[in-house]
Amino acid sequence: MSQFTSVELVFHAEPAALTEALEQAHVLARIDYLPASVRASAGDGAVFITAGILVDEAERIVTVTDAGVAVGPQARDLVGAIANRLEVSLWVPKWDLDVEPASYDPAPGARDTATDNGLKGEKATIVVVTPAPMSAMPMYATAVQQDLSVLDLGDRRVVMSTSSDEPVGFGHFGWSEDTLPSLVLLNDFGERTVALHETEANFAEGLHSWDLVTEFVTGSVATPGPGAQALIDEFFSATRDAEAFASYAGVSPDRMYAAMTKPGDRGMLEMIALFNLPGVVAKVLDEAIEPADVPGAQTFTHESWRGAIKETTRLYMAEQFPEGTAGEFWTQFGHATFDNPRMRLALAGAGGLIGGLLLRSAIKSGGKVRGTFGALFIVDAIGNAVLTPLIEKWKREGRTDLGLSDDGRLEVRRFDAGRSDNAPR
Template identity: 30%
Template structure:
């Protein structure tokens, strides 16, 4: 006999801090209580366990009955929490209930909070490439970025210790973002959908997961169906796949079931990302060596703003970019046109000022309109001459750098 179809269960999550205890011991204790649950932990920190179980609206845990299939209501969450905490001398929180039975003199194993030195991260996001120089300055670390026009996505890459992209929040234009990370402890992917961490979809190939089927040695179809529906992270697949246009959701699910680095490689293929992304994450290719990558160093806020504006103006799809490119060509290739225009503007301004002064000498009253217009034209002419000179010198230097790079490439070949 299966569980009552009218019974409604809620997925309830918790955390166990149980120093000196192995996950198998916790699983055995849950089996003794006939609790249906899922345990997850990292091999490096088996004393920190994530627990997911089912509970009804009254806070009673789903358990397997001894004489029939399915699940039924069991002890209350608060009773289970206190029982586990006292059994393992730990700190246990499940849903709204918590109980701390940690000894006063207990020393908890240290857990590294920052990214390990050998960590490698690839972020796939619709963020604008113009924002990357600012992000590099904000995070105080070099960022390599390349674009995937076919997917309308940017790939931002970095390695080693330091602040992570999104550490200070995500702006709406950067979402959804997909964060792939490989380090000595873990291989993981995180889909950031809203900027709120509780809405993230996270999957880890390094995390160990164990299901506890209550007191049932071999779960039946009804129990398996309930666990698949309520305890597995089915939304992880859909959210990860939705973060990249054109991703194959079924292939993403298969990648999640493939262990280790092979699963990560399969995920990259399922998302339609270039093969070199896997090389960056596995350390075979440095972020700066990725095809088309541009590296932005943290060189101060003013420098970052200048680079961001420069990138925006060089983008042919950016508003005003076509005008700016035309302006650059004119001041660089036909500087005499700009000089003539500036001279004409300055001449008109000077003439207006002269007329205003002459009228004042003749009538004793200065014409403020003529005087103000003349001053504005003169100031604008000076500013225009300065901008044209600065733009021309910068463009000539850029072209010279390009030519030197081509010569160096030819000599190297």
């Protein structure tokens, strides 16, 4: 393992100008940004750029020259000087460093307005692939106040929704055990990303953007040497993300990494295929089809909590007893209960106890209603404890019944269980 650590910088600058400045300083870095065609953040071509650099224990920046990898000046001083020279904004969360150019306009909302005006899309679309049952969807739709269109794949559900404000959909309030692992595919006003959540933590085990541009700055050399390439592979490559996605999809990390290196639509379509998802998911992300119009999808509206609870109960009963109804469930439950002698006697005992208590209370206070119910409980308990076993015994030993003969005379018939020739005796 290397003795270096990575630090993340956030610039608001033109990508070409920042790359040139980093090369002149011989810095080894990885920069990621969304092109202005996807999400412009200013009219002058400036975009938000995430730059990853490496520093040693003394926070000296790692540089690359023809002689190889070396440590340079203090990283804080160097990146601050680059931001000032380019007259751009810089933010370093790890160091709590915030650099603004002299021409920066601190008017509230100025930068946000510029960002919003450059959005490629007009809405956010979120697709979540989760093992959560269909019965969970009505409650989630009500909780997030968004219509959820759900495509049932058998072992997974594809939950789709759109929002005109912020990306709000399934999983918005976090993850629980029954919703994991979850694959989140998002079109966030033009940027298409995929994230894998395998634990209840807020962070994602795998993350990839199909619209993000990734470039490596290798100091003053065009081709990095073995030392620089080793650092790129260790700190800046997406192999960890590829391994997480590959494990989820059940494919090799090499296949997944190859798909992740393909930009735009090609990479998105290939990764969706590796995830064994239907091609319509890509159309939903590209906003070519509305979630509610996906063939086979069931849409859950964000209704009242009462309606959501009612629908959740109906779906849950259907999931637990797919070949029957709720009424059949209670019928099966009753048969299973009363066919068990111990359970039948226990219920009879409980009924007799309740009946006795009601009768006792009625005798003391003169309550006729309680007395009546108490008597009924006792009679029912006796019936369950005594008559039911007798009836079962009669069934086993045979039973007698009255019937009419062919000439209309009344006669006694005896029926034996298991015999087909139950004729008059």
